[in-house]
Each structure stands twice: as C-alpha cells, then as structure tokens.
Amino acid sequence: MHPHLFRDDSDEFHANPPTHQQANLAPLALILADIIANRRLTPHFQPIVDLAAGKIIGYEALIRGPSDTPLHSPGLLFQTAMQVHRLVELEILCRDINIEFFSRLNLPGKLFLNISPKSLLEENFPKGFTRNALQRYGLEASRVVIELTENFPILDVTTIHHALQHYRDSGFQVALDDLGAAYAGLRLWTELKPDFVKFDKYFIQAINQDKHKKQLIQSLQDIAEHVGCQTIAEGIETIEEYYTVQSLGVCFGQGYYFSRPTPTPPLDIPQQICLHVACTSRDQGQDFKWRSETVANLIKTVPTIGSQTTLSEAGDLLEKVPELMAIPVVDEGFAGGMLHRHHAMNVLASRFGRDLHGRRPIREFIDRNCLRIETDIPIEQLSQIITNENYLHQGNHFIITEKNRYRGIGQVTDLLKRITELQIRNARYANPLTLLPGNVPIHESIERLVANATSFTACYVDLDHFKPFNDTYGYSRGDMVIRLVGRILQDCSHPQQDFVGHIGGDDFMVLFRSEDWQQRCRNILQRFADEVIEFYNEEHRQAQGIAGQDRQGQPVFYGICSLSIGATCFDGLQDCCSHHDIATLASEAKKQAKKIQGNSLFINRRRCWQLDTASTATDDGA
Template sequence: MDLAEPRLLQIGPRNGHEQPPASESENLQRLDEILAKRQLTPFFQPILNLASGQIFGYEGLIRGPSDSPLHSPANLFKAAEMGNRLADLERLCRLVTLENFVKQQLPGRLFLNVSPECLLQSDFRQGETLRLIHQLDLNPSRVVIELTENKPIYDYNLLREAVHHYRSMGFEIAMDDLGAGFSSLRLWSELRPEFVKIDMHFVQGINQDPVKLQFVRSIQVIAESLGTHVIAEGIETQAELNVVHDLGIAFGQGYHIARPRAIPPLSAPAEVVDSLKHNHIAVYPQNNPLHKAVTARKLLRTVPTVTDTTTAEAVYQIFTRDPELHVLPVVKDGRPLGLISRFSLLDRFAQPYQRELYGRKSCTRFMDNHPLMVEQSLSLQELSRMVAEGERRHLADGFIITEAGQFLGVGSSQDLIREITELQLQSARYANPLTMLPGNVPINEHIERLLQSGSAFVVCYCDLDNFKPFNDRYGYRKGDDMIQLVAGILRETSDPERDFVGHIGGDDFVTIFQSDDWEWRCQQALRRFDAAVQDLFDSADKTSGGFHAQSRQGEALFFPLTSLSIGAVPVIRGAYRSHHDIAAAAAEAKKQAKLGAGNTLFIERRNVS
C-alpha cells in the first residue's frame, strides 16, 4: 500500500525546492482542479513471483502533480478526506490506473488499491469499475482488489458480503499491510483473500531479527493452511530477499526488485532473477535463549503471610509447624511491609527471656523493614545483579515479588541461581558467551536445512594446534584473546548472507560455506591468522619458533607456535544422511589437517564426484 510506504512519497519529478505549507482552503482548491483536469499520474511497482523470477503483476500507485503540495499520496488523500471528496478521488485513481495499465499492455495482474469504505459504496457495488474494465477490454480475473485498511472496520458481515459479490464478478481479493492495520488478522479470517501482503516492518531487517523471521514464518504457515498466497512488501536488500525466498513466500515487492515507475520494467533485474535460481538457503538470524524475557514471576512461590497485628509467638508457631518455611512476609492491605526470617526469629527466641518478653507483641519487632522487593516483570538478569550487589541477608532471605506494588509472593536466591544457570547452559548451546557465535543447536539446525534443500555446501572444522600449552604458558586471558581472534577472522572471511560461522566450544569452530570461492576464503583465514597471531607471542618465543610448556602427561616439552588447522568436507546431495554423519566426517578431516605442520587446510575429496 502506497500510503504506508513513506519512502515512495519522494518518487517522481521534483522542482528542487520544498513546497511552502499550504492552507486547507488552498489545498481543497488544488484538489478540485486535480479532479476536474484528471491531474493524477499512476505509478506501477512490480510484484515478483519468487519461484519463477517472472513478474506476476503490478501494484497501482498514485501521484499528484509534481509541482503541487498534493504530489504525495499522503497529502492528496488527506485533502480529499478533509474536503469530503474521498469517493471522487478514489474513483479517479481507479480510472487512470486502469487506463494506463491497459495502455501500456503490462503483463499479469493489476493490484488496485481500494478502501473498504469505497467497496461498500453503491456506485462501486453497482458495477461502475466492472463496466470500465469491460470498456477497456480487460478481463476481471486480471484485477486484484487490494483492500487498504486506514480506518477501523465495524461491519464485517457487510464487508464479507461485498467481497463475495466482487468475487462473483471475477475479481480476486488481496489484503494489504498484514500486521499493521487495526484488525488485519480478523479481516484475513473473515474475508479469506487470495493474497495477503505482509507489512514491510516485518520484512525489512528480517535477516537480522529472529522475531521478524518467526512472525513471517508463522504467517506463511497460516497462509498455506488457508490457500492464501503471501506477498512480502518492502524488500530492500538481497539478504532480505534470500530469507523471504527461503521461507517459501510466493511473491515479493520492494525497491530491491524495482521502484515504482510511471513506465515500469517488464522484467526483474538479472541479478535478482539469478539469485532466485541458485539452490542456496538463507542464513537465519539467531535467537539466544538468554535474551528471552524470563522474569521474576517465574520464581514466584506462594507462602503464608501475616499482618502487623500478628504476634511474634504466632509467627514462631507457624515456623514450628512448617520446617520447610524459611520466611514469612508481613502484608497490610495487600502491600508488603517486610520479611521475617525463620533463622533470625528462632535465634532471637533462643536467647534468655526474649520469647517471654516479646512473644505477645507484634511480629514487626523481628521483621526486616527493608527487604529486597522486585516487580514481577523484572528480568532475571537484572534481579541477579541486584542480589549480587545487595546486602548479604538478601542472598539468604530471598526477595518479595510484587505487581504494581501489591504482594504476589516470594522468591529464593537458590531458585534464582538455578534458573540463571539453566539459562546460561541453554544459551551456550545456542551462542558461545565468549564469541557470541551460534553454538551446537543452530549449527546442527543449519546443516539439516541444507541437507533437506539438497544444496551443495562445504563444512570446515577449524581447530587451534597447541592451544592448551599456549594457555598454560600465557594464561587464560591471552587464550581468550586468541579464541576471539579466530572468531573475528572467520567472520571476516565468510559471506554473512551465504556462509554460517559457529563456535562448537573451546578452540573448535565451524564454517559452513555456500560461497563458491570457499577454498580461497579458507586460505585467506589461514593467512590472516598467521599474521595476526604473532602479536600474542613474546619476542623470545617468536625467535625460537615455539615455547616450553607441560604436556597433558605433565612432561616439560617444546611446542611450536600455535597454528590453525582446517578440515574441509564438501557435501553433495545424497552423500550424508544427517548432521551426525557430517560431524564425524568433519572431525576426521580436522585430524588429517592437524597432521600437517603450521597453518593447514585439508580437503576431504573422497565423497566429491
């Protein structure tokens, strides 16, 4: 939809100067002149079939006079709405768009923007547009009514009847900007359109945002179940196109394919079509479980509470009856006042005369007036920081969990530590904490996707030689520096749109290449490592070509300077059944590489035909 794409507003001839602000009355006069003289120019933006690389159709977009403040569709339609001329403007937009589409003999479908309000108007329902289409000798089956939802829809039954009416005339229906409208998901469910357009917000940057990826993937699954074709709007980069195509989206539209033009192209750019023909898969953005919104609410435990009028003796009896109860919150009118620790109370009552003196008095005498209180929406990472930086008693007593200041329950530091540890273990499987490269789970998932697609690819297992002795000689800080050096070099020597770099753990890495020049990239990585790693050794070791350190058996030995070994396994269709088979072959190739001296690349060629 044109109005939802602000970048499109600048298309068309400009006079080089910004138009001065115009008054409402001036704009209404301009609008009347535009309507009277038919001063509208239709622009057409291609919609590409991502399976064939052929143009499927065009969306018709409208511009006002280039020298007018009403050149942009936003200003044009705003003026029409203020002057109660929307119906007249939409009618003229349809007329000039249809005329120019036929005049240029453009192939495929014409996606004609129509508002739901217009669809329900009597002149539209009585076949005004259909008559015009017949006059132009255009088959209605080539026209797709693209519903543009700019206002809330209140009468779904009436709109559903109208859509059925137009379908009976031969039109198809498209729904614009899915995910951005007032009620787009319900509209999809009610109307069951032949096409849905995903709002550009979810397409732009999809190659870097796992949330957008999941949204579009979910829409595609729903579309398949409903027999709806999905159109991804706003594709501006090759990386976005790669992901959209890989997800199985049927059609694409955006600047990367073609900008709107008064005279549009009849075919997509050759480089775009070629990219669709390659049997490659996209590199998906990774989602780290540690970054998910796990909050303090997950640690919530329900425990008995007391009030400020409860006696200390009553609290003592509660603790006596429940040996597992470690704290009692003091709550008044739903708001927490403090926390009574089991051990603190029992310790005080064990002292001479304390129970006799204070047993019948308020329990608040034994209450921590300043416990750690956190909102249930607080992330576990932030809660962990607060406990670590807070007073020691918070670690033992735990914390009170609230919602908008109201008491919900309590949480323990033990549960917090256990949950954080589990998150970190999960995170390490998805992304290495030192390099932030994807870990074993996404590595295996990516290989399985490649195997299922039948794509040819190369798995390179990268491992440091003599890394443990280097760690012993120079310390773990220098060891971390070397690990990060390797990670950086592997990133730099791979194509982020085609190649996948992962960190298996320790000093083991993997690069999964779809780049045709993968062997050159491996050699580049070895050369860069050889040059950069010299800065991590002292001059004496560099002069002697190695260093002394203890072997795993405790013997003092001389080790050559740390080097990088890469074992490469080219994978062709049918050679391997799963990522397990490939991992075994890659491990063997790495062993062969490590048999060589210095920085070495070994290529397993036995399964390459």
C-alpha cells in the first residue's frame, strides 16, 4: 500500500512547494506540528493471512491522523510533511507508535512496517532507531518486516540496497510493496532480492474474471518460487478473488475480505472464512466443481432498527409484525447484531419490564454473536457452518452481508429446503449407473472453467471392444465394467482439482487441472488393463479376446476391452466460446485415440479457433 508520498500534476516531487501554495500550507503545517509534538497518531493494523492454512501470519501497520483535522487522511498527512520538510520526523514517530501498539496489543506473527525510499536516503535519519524501539517495547527484529513502498522513482538503487542490507544484517526481513504499480518494480525485485513481494491490488481486483491478470500473477508467482521469494496478494475483497489467488499458489493475502485496517485487529480470521479456507485447502477446485447457488438466493427483506432504538419501540414493531421472529440492528449499512423476538418479549413481559427496560437502547439486548454470512458463499458451505456446534443454539435466523454491508437475513429452514431441492436436481442429472455427474454438470463445469480463464485438459474416455463383450457376457457384467471405468477415473484423478463426468453408455469426460494429468492418464490405462481381465473367463483370457462374427457373418477377433483417451489442452487464454467447442475437440482426439490398438492416449494440438479451418497442427499419440 502507498502510505506516504504522492506526486503532483507535473509528475515530480517537490521538497520546496511553489510560493503560491505557502499560504495554504501554513495552517496544515501548524496542525502537523501539533500532531508530531503530541503524538496524535492512531495506528491501524491489517492482518496478513496464510491462504493455505487460514492463519494470520502478521499485520501491516498503517497510520491515521486525528479524525478532527484535515490530516486524518494518510495521503495528505505525509504529503504535507514532505512539503514542510518534516517527513523524517513523521516517519520516526509513525514507526515508534506502530511498534509500541503492536507490542501493547500483543499481536501474533510479524509486523510489516512501511518505509519510504526517501527516508532510507535521508542522511539525518537516526541510525539504529528501529532496533532501539524494538528493544524498548520488547520485540525481536526477526518479527519485523521492512516494507519498502514504491511511491516515487528510485534512482539510487545501490544506496537503497546498502540500507536494506543493514536491516537484514540486524535480523529484519524485507518486503517490496505494490509490485507492478509503478516505476521499476521488476528491476527492484531483481536487485534487492526481498523476502516478500506484494502484488498490487490492481492485479487482484476481479482477477477471477480477467484471464490476463490471472496469467500475469501466475507468471510472477512462478518467478517468486524460482528465486525463493514469498508472495502476498493485496486487496482481496471477495471469495472469488481469494479462491483464484490461492489456486495460483500465492502464499499470503490481505484485504477487506479478511479484515479492514483497524486499531484493534482480530487475532484470528472470522470462523466462516476459516471454514472457506479449510474447504479450499481440501478442495482447490471449489470454483471448478458443479456448484449450485449462493447465499444471495436466501435473502429475505425485513424491517430493521438502529442501535439507538429503545426496547419499547422494538417491542411495538414486534407486536405490529407478528411473523417477525428477529430484527436486524443496522447502523450506516453495517449490522451490529440481531434482536430475537423471544428475548425481547420475555424482558418486556416480565414484571415492570417495560417500565424498567423500555427506554434502554436496543444495543443492550441484541445478539452480537449471531452468524453473519457473505452473499457469495455457496449454500452447501453455509450448511456446514450452520451445523457446526457453535451455531446450533442460535436459532433460525442469520444475517446476510455483501462486502460486510447488510443485505438482509436468511432462515435455516429456507436453507434446508433449498439444499433438498438441489440434491434432487443433482440426482436427476447424475448418471444412474455410476452416480457420476451427467451431461448438464459436465457442460456447466466446462463453461465455468472457460469463464474463469482456467487452464485445464479435457479428456474424452471411451471403451474399445465393449459391444462384443456385452453381447457375450450380458448387460449385467457390462454394467460392472462401466462402473469399473468410473471408479478408476475417480481414483486416478485429483479428488479436489479434477472433475469426472459420465456422458452416457461407455463414454466419460475428465476435466483435469492437475499438472501431472498425463501421468494420471497413463495410470488409468495401466490400471484398467490390469483389472478388466478379471471380467473374462479363462478361455477368453488365454486367447486375449473374443472370437465372433461381424455384421456380414465373417469371422472376426475382438481383443480384450481397452480404453481410448482423447485429450485436448486449454491454457485459459483460448478463444473457446462454449462447451460445444471443447467437446468437439475432445471428441476428435478420442476418434484418433481409437485408431491406436490397445489402451491409448492421444493428445490433440488443435485449438478452438482452428475448428473452421483445415487442421495443420501436430498431434501426438501415446
């Protein structure tokens, strides 16, 4: 984040502002002097979360000026300090206050301290100040990360490198902030070799909908892994953004999705987000799976009250609306809790209840621990949260929010009803023989992958010589072989990253996101070859097939059943408009695979844009 320095319209930084600005600066300079003299700054801390484990690993320290002054905004605060030549004093004070409150709050993990390159280059910046402050407040240097903000051109990289090396020698780690936001970020990354690099929030916003952003972050992540640098995604605000950056391998994240910067930050991320992380750790393919719908479909609009409403006024509302079992308490768009009918009426109905408590504000009676759920959470996940023992006693209602702002309430009974309906729908579209998802979920899964610009490989799987086997041994044993194929496909696919569907008959579709998909296909072929032989009698095993006649009555020999797999790869940037294009290419590959004798894998190199043209691509058989 950019906490400190800003440019004017000329795209230059001015240590000495133009003369005509002096009059406007004078009152701000006086306010700044008072702020520095009286330490009138409030530290805010935003958690940085391990995206795989769902644990807070540290906090970025930010600063705010007094709320009753124009310098409350950090932008104007630091701009003013720079213009009146007090930037070093302000940064010293910020650093001291941030360290003091981080220690006083006993926050876990690491403290990320923003430091501007300008302060590193200042000769009058006191040497050893940060180390002395840590000793004063009882913190180890190993718990502090010096976060270099890229907020103006760094011309003297060598001096910056030496200054940061001094911090490293003292036990600190180094982070490069806002990679890609400005100036020579990649050059700094190469020359400074930071321990952490932060991806600018611009590249994280709506990354789940932007294939180019996704490709860029994937490339930067690959570089980070190669050079041994840990990555942090800034500005995560939605569950989709979280799922996407987590799936790309980004180590850590911060943003409003986890918590806003606040003077008293959480020690743990909210329980429902913990469950999201846990589910994603088990299921990297959450966006990939055939999902149903989100909590947004459960929203009910009901009357709300503010926290200053009296208990008597709330009681009047409950009497006027007898079907209202709970009232959300909302102030300026944020839900503070919920007033339950049974609790309010019990208090008011008690002896002298209305006289004793009727004028008291409702905030004294509300349930502040009621469940709050974001609109974009899948309802299956909400069901898991609701059935958690911590929420079983909280009644039938929960608050629904969107980016933490109140949207409405939901009812557990509505949730259970909808889940039942969806289970019936899912069963309707599942193949009755293998119980695997059928054509509708296959198409939906492909469309979702294409919409999210996800790289994947579509594999069309078909049985060879199945009809003569079925004719010889009967449909019952034929069904057993089909179920065997379904079971092997599931066993050899990644349970979270890959999708297995049953098109019908002896045709299957596997959508691989696993990087080792080719090895998985080989495992499928080998295992099928080893197990299918058990369905033949001894005579056919010895002969390695079945002797029969073709439609013209001519003798023909059918080998042991084998699998043909036709694979087509998509890198997430292909111009594939729909599942029809992908199905066409996968079907083409399957036809080529069937031309190869025995268990075979054929990889189609054609792309969607080539469907209407003659193929000139090179195809591989394996």
